[in-house]
Amino acid sequence: MNTTNSIRYMLLSAxxxxxxxxxxxxxxxxxxxxxxxxxxxxxxxxxxxxxxxxTGLDGYDAQQLLEVGNQRYADEQYAExxxxxxxxxxxxxxxxxxxxxxxNKGLAFEQLAEFESAYEAFAKVVxxxxxxxxxxxxxxxxxxxxxKLERWQGVADAFWAIRQRDDRTPMDELEARVGxxxxxxxxxxxxxAEKEFMSALRFHDKESKLQYxxxxxxxxxxxxxxxxxxxxxxxxxxxxxxxxxxxxxTATMSEALEHxxxxxxxxxxxxxxxxxxxxxxxxTAAGYRIGSMYEKLxxxxxxxxxxxxxGDDARSVYREEVRDRVSVLVMKAIKxxxxxxxxxxxxxxxxxxxxKTTEQLERMKTLYLATLDS
Numbered sequence: 001m002n003t004t005n006s007i008r009y010m011l012l013s014a015x016x017x018x019x020x021x022x023x024x025x026x027x028x029x030x031x032x033x034x035x036x037x038x039x040x041x042x043x044x045x046x047x048x049x050x051x052x053x054x055t056g057l058d059g060y061d062a063q064q065l066l067e068v069g070n071q072r073y074a075d076e077q078y079a080e081x082x083x084x085x086x087x088x089x090x091x092x093x094x095x096x097x098x099x100x101x102x103x104n105k106g107l108a109f110e111q112l113a114e115f116e117s118a119y120e121a122f123a124k125v126v127x128x129x130x131x132x133x134x135x136x137x138x139x140x141x142x143x144x145x146x147x148k149l150e151r152w153q154g155v156a157d158a159f160w161a162i163r164q165r166d167d168r169t170p171m172d173e174l175e176a177r178v179g180x181x182x183x184x185x186x187x188x189x190x191x192x193a194e195k196e197f198m199s200a201l202r203f204h205d206k207e208s209k210l211q212y213x214x215x216x217x218x219x220x221x222x223x224x225x226x227x228x229x230x231x232x233x234x235x236x237x238x239x240x241x242x243x244x245x246x247x248x249x250t251a252t253m254s255e256a257l258e259h260x261x262x263x264x265x266x267x268x269x270x271x272x273x274x275x276x277x278x279x280x281x282x283x284t285a286a287g288y289r290i291g292s293m294y295e296k297l298x299x300x301x302x303x304x305x306x307x308x309x310x311g312d313d314a315r316s317v318y319r320e321e322v323r324d325r326v327s328v329l330v331m332k333a334i335k336x337x338x339x340x341x342x343x344x345x346x347x348x349x350x351x352x353x354x355x356k357t358t359e360q361l362e363r364m365k366t367l368y369l370a371t372l373d374s
């Protein structure tokens with residue numbers, strides 16, 4: 001069977017939301033049906049007396065095995081696809097189709113959620129086949145699978161390597177910058193993460209003036225994680241418990257509450273900008289996070305005990321003031337949750353954030369009714 005030395009790879013543009021950083025799914029690589037005479041290289045052909053139980057073929061060459069493996073993949077028979085690709089690799093180790101088989105085996109392992117094996121396959125393409133057409137895509141898949149394995153420094157290194165390529169496109173650059181930012185966020189290096197996300201947004205603003213970039217996913221992800229950086233800081237601010245009468249608890253409490261509210265507003269600003277980007281996945285996540293922050297502030301205020309130095313009348317006033325404040329927070333959370341769910345229903349979005357929002361909305365409604373009865 002004739003094959004060319006240069007194997008073409010077909011790329012699928014469907015995007016999936018994946019944990020630390022979204023990645024594009026890739027269908028198996030395939031070989032062209034024919035080639036010019038001056039570039040033909042003949043692979044060996046294996047002939048058997050009986051049909052091979054794995055492939056159903058009496059004889060085959062490397063290209064036929066690749067096609068059978070790809071068909072198994074298309075039929076969602078991923079474990080069988082791996083076996084076929086391995087057959088190609090073991091019988092035709094010198095074939096030009098080996099990089100395709102290794103890459104496609106990595107894709108099949110991804111579908112089987114065997115991320116360590118997938119990482120090893122893509123890392124082999126990156127290391128051993130630097131001139132393969134799939135080399136750049138293999139680098140992205142390395143980053144994706146390392147993210148699944150929560151090896152965040154490896155993710156950051158993989159995206160940095162992509163950014164050094166001379167053949168990277170603006171979309172490659174944007175995806176790599178955002179992915180590196182997510183890795184730094186997961187490593188809790190929030191300053192570096194913020195720097196990467198802001199640089200990604202500036203890069204997008206610049207490039208989108210020159211050409212159309214279908215980048216809602218990456219821009220939305222950048223905005224979402226910028227909100228998350230402030231949300232993390234919000235979580236770390238603890239409201240001080242009432243102290244003994246000789247301490248100025250009121251001033252300390254007011255300062256902490258003001259700081260916590262400022263961080264909430266900064267996070268909310270980025271989450272709202274996430275929603276405005278228009279990617280429904282990140283928008284529903286952002287809507288949930290806004291509501292959850294108001295909910296956390298509610299919980300923090302409710303959990304504070306009454307200051308020990310207050311008399312009976314003052315205690316009553318204190319409790320009523322807290323109730324009024326938490327009622328406002330509960331209503332804000334309810335409105336954000338309801339708005340997020342309305343948007344999700346309008347576009348038919350179903351994801352974990354929608355489920356979480358639905359669950360928390362019911363809790364907030366119950367709490368609001370409780371504040372009315374108190």
